[in-house]
Amino acid sequence: MAWDPAGKVAVITGASSGIGEATARRLARLGMTVIAVARREDRLQELAAAHPGIVPHTADVTSTEEVVGLAERVRSEFGACHALINNAGIPGGAFRGRDDIEDALHTVDVNLGGTIRGMGAFADLLEASAPSRVINVASVAGKLGVGPAGYASSKFGTVGFTEATNLAWARRGITVTQLNPGFIETEGFPQTDIKRTPIARLIGVPDDVARAIHRTLLDGAPERTVPAFYRVFVVFRHLASPLWRAAISRSGRAGGSRE
Template sequence: MTWDPRGKVAVVTGASSGIGDATVRRLAGVGMVVYAAARRTDRLEALAAELPGVVPHTADVTDQDAVDALAARVRDERGVCHALVNNAGIGGGVFNGRDDLDDALRTLDVNLGGVVRCMAAFADLLEAGAPSRVVNVASVAGKLGIGPAAYAASKFGVVGFSEALALSWRSRGITVCQLNPGYIETEGFTQAQIKRTPLGRLVGQPDIVADAVADVLASGRTERTVPTFYRAFVTLRHLAPPVYTAIARRMARSGGTRD
């Protein structure tokens, strides 16, 4: 059965810039009612003023009360949620010891804890809207473990959480997808470090991830890598670990940074 997005209700976190902003635009463009959630109210209101069908809602995904309030609003105003896109995330920094602990825990809380909180808050609404979709924006870093350690750990967590729920929530009519972007240039992830190397040509823009979100909503896929060629790196990691490690050690991000 074709999943028709027109008139369906979507919630997108991290919606004030980058992949979130592009995703809101893409979903609103195909006729969805989109609750755009993030911390920066001014940007959300500007987005809503530009795009009919976008509902701005200020929320921090590390605050359970704020996430519950978002779910309560969607319940009161729409009664269901057909699509939840967990996109809110931060990059984190190098982890060398005790001085970096707070940054690491914050990264884990936003990137992984935020996904868990949102899925807990919206589970019943998603079931009410079945067949419904969850798209958790993870990362190729959640498959390879290179770059800032806490960021990689958080994305590995999102991948595992998504994979497990893709199995256990299927009977509820809810499809859970792990969407794994490669290097994407955004306000929070400028990719300046990568762009100084020959790999700079691999850096993509948020629109290609937004298109992938729309695609997995329609198709019901449970895993997607974007751009697709990054799957080769993941395959190499599992089939030829020594070769992968030799290559990874030569990359700038093997030092645990992303700047």
């Protein structure tokens, strides 16, 4: 049976800007109740004021207590969670040595740790609300080891966690999707370096990803890449690893920056 978003409850983390904000707006327009989560309360209040279906909730995804508190609020106020979109994320910086240890660990804690906390805190409610969806916003950087090492490892981890739970949670009526965007211009990911290169035209906008999340709610696909042509790079990297390494070294993307 088709999965109809209207009237259902969605929780999206990282909703105060970029991809999360665009997705919250789109899902609210579809008639979903959207619990929009981030740390910047003023941004969430503004978003909620513009869309009656959006409910702001301030939380930090590095706090297990705050994420569990979010799940308890959703259970008691809304009685269900049909869609959980783990999207909160940061790029982190280049990993060169001792001074970068804390930054890399924090990046993993937000990007991968936030996803693990979200899925753990909402698991029972998602099962009780089945058929339900989890969409983990990973990255093409979780398939190709480029950019800051902390970021790439957080996204490889997210891809692995998503693949394993996709298999394990299917019998609970929960689909778990890895949603892998390429370059999208947002506050945290301004794409400053890429804009100066010939591949600047590949840079997308947050609504491209929001549209892909909408499609995933409808079909529950296990994996989606946005834009889809980035899949060619992923196949190339796995089928012809030495050629891939030569090409990426020459392109300047091996420097470990995410600007």
